Amino acid sequence: MRRRDVIRGLGVGVAAGAAGTLARPALAQSNPKVSWRLTSSFPKSLDTIYGTAEIFAKYVAQATDNNFQIQVFAAGEIVPGLQAADAVTNGTVELCHTAGYYYVGKDPTWALATAVPFALNARMQNAWMYYGGGVDLVNNFLAKSNIYALPCGNTGAQMGGWFRKEVNTVADLNGLKMRIAGLAGNVLAKLGGVPQQLAGGDIYPALEKGTIDATEWVGPYDDEKLGFYKVAPYYYYPAFWEGGAMLHLMFNQQKWNELPETYKGIVKAAAQAANCDMLAKYDYVNPQAIRRLAAAGAQLRPFSQEISQAYFDAAQQLYAELTAKNQDFKTIYESMTAYRRDAYLWFQVAEYSYDTFMMVQQRGNKL
């Protein structure tokens, strides 16, 4: 391969600015000193999610000989967790690590960056984001809030949550007070439930006293730490509202624009690596945690077909309402669902049949 071909090869998918740096003297902009603050929406106790921001910051520091330092702050150290994006919009910090669906109060479109009921699983979310135009669509929308965002982490399909009593029919949801946020709460309300917003630390006492009847959180590894199994033993699955919840790094638009092209490249690669890393960690720690929870008395229950289908149908009603009145939501939602149709056809073939066979072997104690 000739030198010219190599350069052309390297140019595949490179932004014009980055390709342009090939011609510049190497030392012209090598590793300028940059020091940024990242506010996480998560406490340090959620080491999987919080730790992902630290891994990202480590990758960036390593790639720049420690000249680009990103200091990670836990929720509450600079601003409360649910105000992380606002702190980026107004320039209090240069970036945050957060979940878009925390901001549905501003506009439900924010939720499409993370997960909405019956959306994509974790692998599909990556496919749509990186190759299906998802990253650009989300950024077209977030630009209105002075934000540029990159995918950075995924929990995989979450658990449906902890219930004090069994729920078998839609009638059992009537009046059910459940800690559940965002669009998932809107769907629950359509079925007669009463969604509640509670910060992490307030959930356990509310559940213990019966102020709420149920709560959803994340999955076995994170849920175990909060001890819900002691006061609400029925552990339902899955979280139909979080089939593959994706986290994002959100950057203040001016600060992002000011970065040298090489630093933008480093940040993009580091974010994608950390994105991969977080899911790998969850997929490693959750299997052990579900065993411990079951041993400690958690009662695993799938949602009934009646509840699952009613929840799906109510979600479709909500999407009909949202797409009728919100053009931003409609544009992104329709891109995601167009991919989802084909993806859930293909995944039935090789992936699902492989897993199904393996699960049958697992149940037969053959693994």
Added chain:
Amino acid sequence: MRRRDVIRGLGVGVAAGAAGTLARPALAQSNPKVSWRLTSSFPKSLDTIYGTAEIFAKYVAQATDNNFQIQVFAAGEIVPGLQAADAVTNGTVELCHTAGYYYVGKDPTWALATAVPFALNARMQNAWMYYGGGVDLVNNFLAKSNIYALPCGNTGAQMGGWFRKEVNTVADLNGLKMRIAGLAGNVLAKLGGVPQQLAGGDIYPALEKGTIDATEWVGPYDDEKLGFYKVAPYYYYPAFWEGGAMLHLMFNQQKWNELPETYKGIVKAAAQAANCDMLAKYDYVNPQAIRRLAAAGAQLRPFSQEISQAYFDAAQQLYAELTAKNQDFKTIYESMTAYRRDAYLWFQVAEYSYDTFMMVQQRGNKL
């Protein structure tokens, strides 16, 4: 957060050497000029896999202001695709992008880096590699070949391949000549089949003439390019021998050791990002390709329960033989299967039940 805490935070998971660079003057080793050659085991026509090496090289170049240049060569440009690892061992090139299972002729242990029959799916493979000790175990073994390796790409669960005639029973496999490599071929032989090794370009004419009865390749997007559907219309699924085939970057050990710690950090992050990217691309392009193949006449067929179970049982026989006589294989295989047992229990809960429900909706035309 105080400065000391930040530095400690950055230290999580950082190798001692990298953490040590915090104290060094920034310019001491900033971006030294390095120029390496990467030989890929794949032709440029497999743009998903071949392209992953280019994406990796691009990330590294961007992160170093183009001072660390990795030139990517297609299979055959320097050495044939199946000799890529040898070229690294003997220092002909600094690194390659390849699949460990191409080298089972040396030792079957190589296959555990990529995929063996009834091993992990793509997400589990990442979990085990990054958090379950897989990367270290593989590298302990590859050190004997003067190689250091990092995960870099995954195809997801592959298709079982193209058959000229339907196969329904184990008897139908008797004498069946199938292009299939590595341990998968050994398992097929136990069931009476006749595994064949053929390079990519030779498969179509052999299948057309009936010199072989069947071939496996990758999945819809790659298979479509080779046109197998025209001469062997029965497209079976899944490839029980490749539930999540992982590619690797393999580095010459001396060359790896000579890299500055900062460059090692860049390479690790770039490899992990490219690992994520390849699966995302496959998951985006395969759904469209399977639709086109079905429209062009491909006949989708799941392997029968009889064949699937017989293949599983034969694989267990092979593993009993290999673990009895090969300590390297045993060590890595047992680490992988210990995780697999728990992983396939947990994945049945949230992930599988979510996907199952969504697939039911897909079949009901509700997505």
